[in-house]
Amino acid sequence: MNAPDIDQDIRLQKVWITITGNLAQFARPLLQRSGKLVIECKSSVWATNFRAQAPSILGKFKDRDFPVKEIVVRVKPSDSTPRKETPKIEQNDHVIPISEKSANDILKTARTIKNPRLKTSLENLALSAKRRLRNQ
Numbered sequence: 001m002n003a004p005d006i007d008q009d010i011r012l013q014k015v016w017i018t019i020t021g022n023l024a025q026f027a028r029p030l031l032q033r034s035g036k037l038v039i040e041c042k043s044s045v046w047a048t049n050f051r052a053q054a055p056s057i058l059g060k061f062k063d064r065d066f067p068v069k070e071i072v073v074r075v076k077p078s079d080s081t082p083r084k085e086t087p088k089i090e091q092n093d094h095v096i097p098i099s100e101k102s103a104n105d106i107l108k109t110a111r112t113i114k115n116p117r118l119k120t121s122l123e124n125l126a127l128s129a130k131r132r133l134r135n136q
Helices: 006-026 044-063 100-110 116-135
Strands: 027-033 036-041 070-075
Touching: 006 027, 006 044, 027 044, 036 044, 044 070, 100 116
Parallel strands: 036 070
Antiparallel strands: 027 036
8 A cells, every 4th residue: 555645544534424424433544555445443333334334435535526436334343341240140049949839820821821822831830839949
């Protein structure tokens, strides 16, 4: 690529908003050299959008006598800040005990259900709760 042309970069920044309109908030031109314009998008969704609109954007640059012949779209690298590790859930950490009465009510309700998969799931839930109560 050729040496940087500061005046052309300034002109690019001014023209960018005019050409892209509301889309300017989702991407920014990084550099333009030898007819190649590199755009950095905030997400892959916007990168896809800009790639789809590249022919139209190229036409608008041409209408303004701006020497852009090719558009390269990149996605801005994500924040490299380490995320907090999610605490591991032990097998019984999420279990909320069901009382004997509730287990019986679930079984009673299961008998009225027509959907066989739902009926079986409710019966298994009630029977599992009753087993837990016996093993305590």
